[in-house]
Amino acid sequence: MEWYVTLTIVLVPLFGLMLAGLPVAFAFLAINLVGSYILMGGFSGVEQLVLNTVGSVTSFTLIPIALFMIMGEAMFRSGIAIDLMDTLDKWFGKLRGRLALMAVGGGVLFSTLTGNSMGSIALLGSSLTPEMEKRGYAKPMSLGPILGSSGLAIMIPPSSLAVVLGVIGDISIGRILIGIIVPGLLMALLYVLYILGRCHLQPHLAPSFDVPKVSMGEKLTATVVNIVPLSLIVFSVVGVIFLGIATPSEAAATGAFATLLLAALRRRLTPKVFGDTMFSSANISVMVLLIVSGAVTFSQLLAFTGATFGMVDAVLSLDISDDAIVFMMIMLVVFMGMFMGPLPIMLITLPIFVPIVQQFGMDPIWFAALFLVAIETGATSPPFGAALFVMKAVAPKGTTMGDIYRAAIPFILLDLLAILLIFFIPELVTVPVDLMFR
Amino acid sequence: MDRTLTQLRRVFSRLNLFCAVIGAVLLSMIAAIICSEVVIRWLGGASQLWVIEVSEYALLFITFLGAPYLLEKNLHVVMDLVYDSLSGRWRLILQLMNATIGFVLCAVLTVVGISVVIEQYELGVRLVTVMRPQSWWITAALPVGMALMTVQFLDQIIRTLRGEVL
Amino acid sequence: ADPVQINAVTLAPRSVYITQPFAQFVEEVNERFAGEIEINWRGGPEVMPPFGQAEGVRNGAMGMTYTSPSYYQGLVPTSGTMNLSFLNYEEIAATDYHERMTELHAEQDLAFIGEIPATQLNFQLYMGEEVTGLADLEGKRIRVFPTLLPLVQALGAEPIVLPMEEIYTALERGTIDGFMQGPLGQAAQFEGLVETVVQPGVYRAGFPVLMNMDLFNQMSPDLQERFTTFLREDFAPRMDNIWAEDIATERAAQEAAGFNYLMLSEEEAARYEAMAMDAAWAMTAENAGAEIAAELREMLDR
Ligand code: NA
Ligand code: NA
Numbered sequence: 041m042e043w044y045v046t047l048t049i050v051l052v053p054l055f056g057l058m059l060a061g062l063p064v065a066f067a068f069l070a071i072n073l074v075g076s077y078i079l080m081g082g083f084s085g086v087e088q089l090v091l092n093t094v095g096s097v098t099s100f101t102l103i104p105i106a107l108f109m110i111m112g113e114a115m116f117r118s119g120i121a122i123d124l125m126d127t128l129d130k131w132f133g134k135l136r137g138r139l140a141l142m143a144v145g146g147g148v149l150f151s152t153l154t155g156n157s158m159g160s161i162a163l164l165g166s167s168l169t170p171e172m173e174k175r176g177y178a179k180p181m182s183l184g185p186i187l188g189s190s191g192l193a194i195m196i197p198p199s200s201l202a203v204v205l206g207v208i209g210d211i212s213i214g215r216i217l218i219g220i221i222v223p224g225l226l227m228a229l230l231y232v233l234y235i236l237g238r239c240h241l242q243p244h245l246a247p248s249f250d251v252p253k254v255s256m257g258e259k260l261t262a263t264v265v266n267i268v269p270l271s272l273i274v275f276s277v278v279g280v281i282f283l284g285i286a287t288p289s290e291a292a293a294t295g296a297f298a299t300l301l302l303a304a305l306r307r308r309l310t311p312k313v314f315g316d317t318m319f320s321s322a323n324i325s326v327m328v329l330l331i332v333s334g335a336v337t338f339s340q341l342l343a344f345t346g347a348t349f350g351m352v353d354a355v356l357s358l359d360i361s362d363d364a365i366v367f368m369m370i371m372l373v374v375f376m377g378m379f380m381g382p383l384p385i386m387l388i389t390l391p392i393f394v395p396i397v398q399q400f401g402m403d404p405i406w407f408a409a410l411f412l413v414a415i416e417t418g419a420t421s422p423p424f425g426a427a428l429f430v431m432k433a434v435a436p437k438g439t440t441m442g443d444i445y446r447a448a449i450p451f452i453l454l455d456l457l458a459i460l461l462i463f464f465i466p467e468l469v470t471v472p473v474d475l476m477f478r
Numbered sequence: 479m480d481r482t483l484t485q486l487r488r489v490f491s492r493l494n495l496f497c498a499v500i501g502a503v504l505l506s507m508i509a510a511i512i513c514s515e516v517v518i519r520w521l522g523g524a525s526q527l528w529v530i531e532v533s534e535y536a537l538l539f540i541t542f543l544g545a546p547y548l549l550e551k552n553l554h555v556v557m558d559l560v561y562d563s564l565s566g567r568w569r570l571i572l573q574l575m576n577a578t579i580g581f582v583l584c585a586v587l588t589v590v591g592i593s594v595v596i597e598q599y600e601l602g603v604r605l606v607t608v609m610r611p612q613s614w615w616i617t618a619a620l621p622v623g624m625a626l627m628t629v630q631f632l633d634q635i636i637r638t639l640r641g642e643v644l
Numbered sequence: 645a646d647p648v649q650i651n652a653v654t655l656a657p658r659s660v661y662i663t664q665p666f667a668q669f670v671e672e673v674n675e676r677f678a679g680e681i682e683i684n685w686r687g688g689p690e691v692m693p694p695f696g697q698a699e700g701v702r703n704g705a706m707g708m709t710y711t712s713p714s715y716y717q718g719l720v721p722t723s724g725t726m727n728l729s730f731l732n733y734e735e736i737a738a739t740d741y742h743e744r745m746t747e748l749h750a751e752q753d754l755a756f757i758g759e760i761p762a763t764q765l766n767f768q769l770y771m772g773e774e775v776t777g778l779a780d781l782e783g784k785r786i787r788v789f790p791t792l793l794p795l796v797q798a799l800g801a802e803p804i805v806l807p808m809e810e811i812y813t814a815l816e817r818g819t820i821d822g823f824m825q826g827p828l829g830q831a832a833q834f835e836g837l838v839e840t841v842v843q844p845g846v847y848r849a850g851f852p853v854l855m856n857m858d859l860f861n862q863m864s865p866d867l868q869e870r871f872t873t874f875l876r877e878d879f880a881p882r883m884d885n886i887w888a889e890d891i892a893t894e895r896a897a898q899e900a901a902g903f904n905y906l907m908l909s910e911e912e913a914a915r916y917e918a919m920a921m922d923a924a925w926a927m928t929a930e931n932a933g934a935e936i937a938a939e940l941r942e943m944l945d946r
Contacts, residue, residue, distance in 0.1 A: 061561030063554035088705030293512035326544035
């Protein structure tokens with residue numbers, strides 16, 4: 041069967057079930073059940089589905105998502121996030137979009153944590169969005185920047201996906217980690233320019249207000265009280281990795297602990313706040329993990345059908361220039377990201393793509409950087425990009441999937457712009473790498 | 479009949495909540511053991527080899543123990559593009575369809591899940607890890623959660639047939 | 645009759661060096677047994693998680709797997725012994741080892757077709773700092789996967805279990821001091837981080853080819869015989885020593901990347917090798933039973 045036929049047969053019912061209102065996780069599960077029954081020998085296939093579903097959740101790489109949820113919920117419920125925003129208002133009250141910019145800043149800061157974009161969204165989405173909305177930020181300016189900047193998690197070292205890319209593609213991990221920094225910062229810059237521009241054109245999206253004149257002393261006091269202690273959290277996350285005290289996944293736990301500790305020191309960690317934090321972070325983790333497990337097993341099924349290899353072959357057999365082939369590879373990765381997770385995409389494409397890129401005489405590090413931006417773009421792309429469902433799980437009540445799609449799209453376009461820039465200006469990747477590894 | 483139903487609902491509702499609370503406790507435990515692993519190693523102590531593994535298993539149980547509670551409260555992530563704008567009959571029809579699909583799905587996975595657990599138990603299959611636990615009690619998380627969700631979807635079917643919009 | 649259709653899955657993706665021999669196996673089998681056997685290679689870990697592949701073959705969701713012996717020790721506790729030898733394939737094949745493995749797999753309802761050997765792909769110790777002898781390893785934090793745990797403990801080092809994607813950052817930041825892996829693919833990945841590679845490597849590599857029992861029984865006894873014999877006596881011996889060139893290329897790359905080779909003295913090397921075997925066999929005895937461990941070790945020891 042042609043790959044696009046298989047893909048249609050699988051994706052249309054999936055989308056149909058979701059549109060009909062079956063919860064996303066169960067829609068995946070339903071397709072997985074029918075698919076494994078038909079493809080993998082009847083009930084043997086269903087037994088395998090049970091094993092694969094269990095295996096997909098029993099994974100250390102997913103643990104940071106749950107731990108970030110604790111951080112985000114604790115920051116939100118103990119009022120740490122609100123204090124932070126109050127202080128920012130005191131300094132920059134007149135700057136339109138300051139909270140959106142703060143979200144991008146948060147994305148950059150926590151990008152020093154490993155993990156995929158889901159962790160960042162869990163953290164920033166739960167701690168920032170409710171308060172941003174309360175302060176009059178429209179969805180495109182509250183959800184969008186978080187969705188956009190969450191992907192920086194994989195673009196700024198340490199990055200577990202970059203390491204996996206190095207391992208599967210047999211490319212220098214050290215060089216990839218250096219090579220992705222400038223593209224990551226470039227993306228952050230594009231997001232900032234976009235936020236400033238859009239807030240200028242549509243001021244109602246991110247209200248500014250005339251801050252009552254605040255004295256310098258008051259500003260400084262607020263900073264010392266509300267922002268300086270946050271360095272404890274930042275250290276417990278970034279510092280411990282940098283000093284080799286904890287691995288990136290472990291740092292998510294020390295970060296969660298530090299956040300709770302800070303809340304306790306400020307006498308805001310009542311038993312109720314603690315209980316609510318743990319209960320609600322566990323709940324949101326469940327929503328996310330159930331979807332992730334459904335999506336992972338779905339990817340496995342799709343790989344079994346051969347449709348994914350069909351896509352790869354179709355791209356490679358196009359009668360176009362080498363440059364165009366590589367560009368199409370990257371676009372294919374974005375496309376696959378709309379309905380598959382990063383790891384399966386890497387396993388399917390990298391062993392085939394990397395040798396071809398090398399054969400074309402192109403720089404594999406440059407390709408790796410493009411590849412990661414593409415993975416990150418796909419993860420936030422409708423309809424099934426996993427990051428979008430995570431956002432739905434953490435966003436304030438009343439946020440619709442449509443809101444999330446609309447908020448995501450400008451940032452996807454910016455990511456595509458970043459891909460184009462990196463594609464046509466390889467020096468963005470190669471110059472830092474050459475400087476570091478002479 | 480209605481009274482029995484109400485009582486049954488209350489029993490399962492408590493059961494779901496109980497499982498979800500266990501999930502939250504397990505999550506706290508994950509954070510605690512990973513933090514203590516970091517601190518112990520930092521102070522020069524030996525790495526606790528079981529920490530990663532236990533966290534992984536806990537994550538699995540959090541997921542399947544917590545899912546029934548979320549289903550009861552209608553908190554699972556839903557693609558609301560079309561669904562939320564519907565009302566009246568169409569909404570009920572889709573609701574019935576979804577509840578039925580969910581019911582069949584979870585029932586099948588409960589039954590097959592149990593048979594996998596029994597098979598693993600009889601064969602003595604173990605996970606290939608440091609702790610080498612028997613696989614069956616890890617796998618058991620799935621049928622437990624699925625069974626409770628089967629009940630929830632059944633309740634959704636009953637409610638829908640009585641015309642309730644969920 | 646129609647050919648027996650076999651869906652196959654492998655421990656690593658297509659086009660990765662470790663699955664090259666299996667690709668060739670599929671090609672040769674489909675040609676030589678045309679009309680009788682047709683292997684349809686579905687892919688690697690992207691299709692089925694590596695640690696679940698043997699169970700998937702057992703329950704019939706997949707027809708065949710080309711996997712690592714240590715990935716299904718939980719199902720066939722003796723499978724890991726395939727790594728525990730310093731003999732080459734021909735020497736092992738001359739014993740009853742493969743026949744015995746066939747029986748042990750059959751007890752768990754798995755058809756052991758044979759192994760695709762790679763004696764040269766042993767396990768090496770990569771350290772992020774200078775090491776001058778085994779004594780230097782004491783107290784060092786070394787990332788292992790569970791099979792190698794007993795050896796690292798025997799060395800007096802401290803084993804750490806980490807997901808693969810964390811090795812790089814952990815080594816870079818000093819959370820771990822080293823790790824144990826095969827000889828290929830390390831130069832490119834760990835350039836700038838690895839200081840010492842301890843030589844010699846230990847154990848051997850061999851990748852079992854397993855089949856679902858019902859599917860295997862769909863073949864006539866004659867076909868079963870020809871199929872197993874083809875793998876064990878024709879194909880496997882040809883594959884055992886194909887890695888020399890790759891290893892040499894990789895070694896040059898490792899040296900260019902700044903890896904230094906520590907050649908253990910003859911006395912230390914012997915002690916290291918003995919330690920590796922004793923520790924692993926002790927673990928096997930514990931998990932699979934002392935009697936069967938002793939019986940298999942008899943066949944595999946030098
Ligand atoms: Na983005
Ligand atoms: Na990162």
